[in-house]
Amino acid sequence: MISLRLFLLILTTLVCREIAGNTPNTMLMAAMLATAGITLGMGLLFKASALTLLMTTPADEPNFGVRDERLQRIRGGLEAAWVMLLPAALLLTGWGAWLNSLEQSHLPQFIAMLGWFLPSLCLILLIELTAAQFDELTTPPSLQSPNDWQTHFRIRLRLGEIPGLVTCLTPVLAIALFSDIGHWTLGEEHSGIVLALLTVLSLGLVLSSVPLWLGKWLGTSPAKCPKLLERFMQYRSGLRMPQLQLLTIGGDGRWNGAAIVGWLPRWRQLWLGEDLIADLDDEQLDMVMMHEFAHVTRRHFWWRSLPIVGAGLAMLLTFTLGHAWFSTVAVDAGPASNSIQAGALPGGILAPLPLIKLLGCTTAVLALLLGLSTAARVCELDADREACHLAVLHCSWAQGEPARAAARLSQALVAILADSAATQRATWLHPSLTKRLENLARLSA
Template identity: 30%
Template sequence: MQLYYFLAVILSLSLGSLPESNQSFAQAVGFTGLVILAWWVLCFLAVRLVAGLIDKGEVDATVGYDWFERQTECFRWFSLGLILLCLGGFGLGRNLDRLPLIQHSLALQSMVLLVPAIAMMAGLWAGESRFAARMGVARRGWWATLTSTFSALRSSVGWLIAPIIGFLAIIDLVSLTAVGEQIPNWAAWVALGVVMVAGIPILVRRVFPTRPIDDATKQWIQSIVTAGGIRRCKIVMWDTNQQTHNAMIAGLLGRFRVLLLSDRLVRDLAREELAMVILHEVAHAKRFHVPLRITALVPAWLLGAGLERGLMQDAWATWATDWAGTLGSVLSLVATVLILRWVSYRSEFDADSVACRLAPAVSRRCERVPATEPDARRQLASALLRVTEGCAAARKPTWLHPGIADRINAFSPPVA
């Protein structure tokens, strides 16, 4: 799922490099609006169809949930084609440079480019909320649907979209003043680094809905993080209304680092299991997996930039020059997806292994932590199985995440 959100956002922004066309922007907006409306109708018809079959007893609730999940998954990937149709086919993303208020603002252009993707994601989130309400596991009503949809936006792509638009807005502000001409390129890159280090953790705490965590649990978690080698880290509980098992660590340095644990994860896992999940996240920080992932993407974007610059040479045909930006973006996107696959798998395996090795040392300073490496492996395996219990899809490998069985086999090799 994370790959889908990444592709939807990056694909939308990349389509801003399409060559200009003579298509009417007003017609592009109209056709895009019709596609989005039809998409929302389709999402709600899917809810009505599956929920109706369950209500009539024609299918079992478990089977119905599985049908709806598979159907929604297909819709998500199909929406990428509709995003391409709206921005490229209808021309919504091809004439932004000719609009009076938008042509000089990268931030406003990015907002327009993201409209089809966000609208289609919102349709799916609203459909999921309505389905949950029909099944009696969520509140009914349009207000409940809207709040659930907004919450999904905040916790899924909000943390990705907000810094992109914010950074582009800063570029717009600088470019509109004389200061922009006086700032050297190296200073701009330094400023970007500062924003990433200090801004992303703050954004995570603001974007993800949170709830208070009791002092005893918070102190215990903090002691594990500190004993694991992360001296300063803010502990935050993610309020998912007891719906999600998840954990993540954001930030690169000291006070700007935050550990996010979902409420259901803290509630459902035994302390020894939770300790291993925490150490897994600590291992990501200790092994610098986030900066490594970012660094690994540099060749992909240099490759795309190189292709774009090469096609801009006079030796190429006019059509190649016109499409240079688009072809460069496509190459960068493909290379990024391939590199992320390789890096993500290895960082997950590495974090599991490091967490198991850390546990014995941490247990000497903290209670309820596995005291031996074999016990640490058993508790981590148990935690992985517990958080995916009842959801076969969550145990299968995805493009950016290895399967549960593969992870367990990697850190708990069979005894000869």
């Protein structure tokens, strides 16, 4: 759900916020219009690309999947270009400097943070709108899909990139909101310890509530198949996960996955796509559930959090050393240090202290991306192996037959991922289908 492009979008925005100055060099209205113009221009570019794709490909039914895959590639390229354009949209236009200036003038940090992400949110909404109109014009009647773009738009808002963006932004906005509350209730002089406690409290609330509100957004509902529920309850009892809930998602042809959602056991849920349940037989579905159970038994949630903690500590260390260095330079330089700190670059960027922050942010981001990708891929392969072990222990049809469990999981992966070349390739957080099948083949040997 959270693609590399989306993750980079959020990180780039936060880095821009750190390095932006607070001395605008443009009028507020001009900064707003410039940022809105860049956003709208990217949205129109995607619409023009979609129209060109419609005019250059036949409208017959067999090419529906080809057109849709081409549009996804165009979308991926445009979103990658947007990430690279973000510094221009947020800094060179003066929008970021105005946000920081207004925040220093007692604008709530929560509202200022929303302002930083508003251009990206608007662009994604424009892209989803164009994609929904594209769906209306290209979906064959034989697929029995709704024929109005408004319905397609609602489906894309529910199952597209908006949930992923909101999921990533919720902790950031929660920390900003609790920081504002701390300023209002404790005053400007409250200690760093209080701020740390408020941050921990906000993250705790987010981690406990995300499965609830995200499930409502995606349209989850309790599983209705008695046979599936009976097997799930049996496995849940054997694995000692009494509070785990089984929910299904109506994918409307757009989600046929499975996922364990929730960091804390009390609010943890297993989500299965209704399309997935329809496409797999009982043994294959058992192996998909065992794979998700393995993420819990092997504590992959915490392993995946280590790169985040490490990147945060690296950024904190860089900022601390940077401030200590600048303080030393300021003492030696005397009054000249003010001019060093206030040396304005285009868009209100300050030097050299923000450049130190930029270096720290860049290093932390690179370490974070590499760490998250490595940890996620290793965890996926480990979950595949552990799923076979759990199946031997808890599935009556797999007792004493680990090779059969591995074969059934391999068949399930092929059924889920073999529809297109895009789903078979390695992604930021998942190894390739070939790699996973080779991993399972070693258990069958």
